[in-house]
Amino acid sequence: MRSAAEAIQVAGDTGEPVIVVDGLVKWYGAHTAVNGVRFTVMRGEVFGLLGPNGAGKTTTMEMIEGLRRPDGGSAKVAGFDTQKDLRKVKEVIGVQLQSTSMFDLLKVKEIMRMYASFYPKSLPVESLLEAMILKEKMNDRVKHLSGGQKQRLAIALALVNDPQVVFLDEPTTGLDPQARRTLWDIILKLKEQGKTIVLSTHYMDEAHVLCDRICLMDQGKVIALDTPQRLVRSLHSDSAIEFRASGYESLPEAERTSILQLVQSVAETKQVDMRKDVFILYTDNLQASLIDFIGKAGAAGLSYAELQTRTATLEDVFIHMTGRSLREE
Numbered sequence: 001m002r003s004a005a006e007a008i009q010v011a012g013d014t015g016e017p018v019i020v021v022d023g024l025v026k027w028y029g030a031h032t033a034v035n036g037v038r039f040t041v042m043r044g045e046v047f048g049l050l051g052p053n054g055a056g057k058t059t060t061m062e063m064i065e066g067l068r069r070p071d072g073g074s075a076k077v078a079g080f081d082t083q084k085d086l087r088k089v090k091e092v093i094g095v096q097l098q099s100t101s102m103f104d105l106l107k108v109k110e111i112m113r114m115y116a117s118f119y120p121k122s123l124p125v126e127s128l129l130e131a132m133i134l135k136e137k138m139n140d141r142v143k144h145l146s147g148g149q150k151q152r153l154a155i156a157l158a159l160v161n162d163p164q165v166v167f168l169d170e171p172t173t174g175l176d177p178q179a180r181r182t183l184w185d186i187i188l189k190l191k192e193q194g195k196t197i198v199l200s201t202h203y204m205d206e207a208h209v210l211c212d213r214i215c216l217m218d219q220g221k222v223i224a225l226d227t228p229q230r231l232v233r234s235l236h237s238d239s240a241i242e243f244r245a246s247g248y249e250s251l252p253e254a255e256r257t258s259i260l261q262l263v264q265s266v267a268e269t270k271q272v273d274m275r276k277d278v279f280i281l282y283t284d285n286l287q288a289s290l291i292d293f294i295g296k297a298g299a300a301g302l303s304y305a306e307l308q309t310r311t312a313t314l315e316d317v318f319i320h321m322t323g324r325s326l327r328e329e
C-alpha cells in the first residue's frame with residue numbers, strides 16, 4: 001500500500017491540469033501586488049496559497065476567478081480563459097464569499113435558494129446544508145449564526161452549482177480551534193468527492209494538514225512550490241532549536257559576530273537562520289546539538305531566553321527563504 005505522503009506526492013506530479021496560471025501580474029498604482037505568478041493545479045488536488053498578510057494570495061485567487069482583471073499574464077480554468085470565457089469559467093467554479101458580505105437578514109435556506117436560482121442546474125439545498133452541518137440552522141437568520149457556521153454557509157453557497165473547482169479564501173481566519181477543525185474535515189471530504197480546491201491561508205498548520213501542494217508566496221511572488229513534506233525536507237534537517245539572544249540587535253558588531261560564530265559552530269548544525277534577536281539552528285541530531293549549544297553558550301556567558309526545540313515546519317521554510325516569519329505583519 002502507498003503511504004499517505006507518497007499518495008500526496010503523486011497528486012502533484014500526475015493527473016490532468018485544471019488550472020493553469022501563467023505569469024499573472026497586478027499593479028495597484030505603483031505597487032506590484034502580484035508579480036509574475038505561475039503555477040498549475042491538478043484535478044482533485046487541494047492546492048494551498050500560503051503566505052503572510054499582503055503576499056498577494058487574494059489578488060491571485062481573484063484574478064483566477066475572473067473577479068479582478070490582470071495587468072499581465074493569463075489564467076485558465078478547465079481550459080477556459082478567465083478573461084475571454086468568463087461565463088464558462090463561472091459555470092465550473094465555486095467561490096467562497098467572505099461571510100461579511102452575506103445578507104444578514106435572510107434565513108439560511110432563503111439565501112441558499114436565492115443562490116441556487118442563479119444557476120440553470122443546482123444541487124439540492126437540504127443535502128448541501130446537511131453536508132455542511134447546518135441542516136438544523138436552515139430556518140435561522142444568517143445574522144444569528146456563529147463565525148464557524150457562517151463560514152460553512154459560505155462554503156455551501158460556493159457548492160450550490162456543483163463546481164469542479166472551489167476557491168476558499170482564508171476559510172478559517174478568526175475561528176476558534178474547534179470550528180477550524182470542523183472546517184478542515186469538511187474540506188477533506190470535498191477532496192474525497194473529487195473537487196479541486198484552491199485555498200489561501202496564512203496558517204502553516206492548516207496548509208500542512210489540508211494541502212497536497214503548497215505555493216509559498218511572498219511580496220507578490222511564488223518563492224517555493226511543492227508538497228508540504230518536500231518543502232520541509234528541503235531544509236535538510238528534521239529538528240530546530242530556537243532561542244532569543246535578548247538585546248542582540250543593539251550589541252556592538254564584534255560581539256554580534258562572535259555570537260553568530262558560536263551558534264554556527266554548534267555540533268551537527270546544518271544551518272542557522274535569524275530574525276531580529278531570535279536564532280534558529282537546524283539539525284538532524286537534536287540531542288548532540290542541544291548539549292553542545294548549552295555547553296558553549298554557558299562557557300561564553302551568552303545570555304539567552306525562550307529556548308525551545310521542535311520539529312522543523314513550513315514556518316521554518318518560510319523563515320529560511322525570507323528571513324521573516326509568516327506571522328509577522
Ligand SMILES: Nc1ncnc2c1ncn2[C@@H]1O[C@H](COP(=O)(O)OP(=O)(O)OP(=O)(O)O)[C@@H](O)[C@H]1O
Nearest residue numbers: 028033051052053054055056057058059060200202
Ligand atoms: N484594491 C486594492 N487597492 C490597492 N492595494 C491593494 C488592493 N487590494 C490589495 N492591495 C494590496 O496588494 C497587496 C496584496 O494584497 P492581497 O490581499 O492580495 O494579499 P493577501 O496575501 O491575500 O493578504 P491577506 O492575507 O492580508 O488577505 C497588499 O499589499 C495589499 O495592500
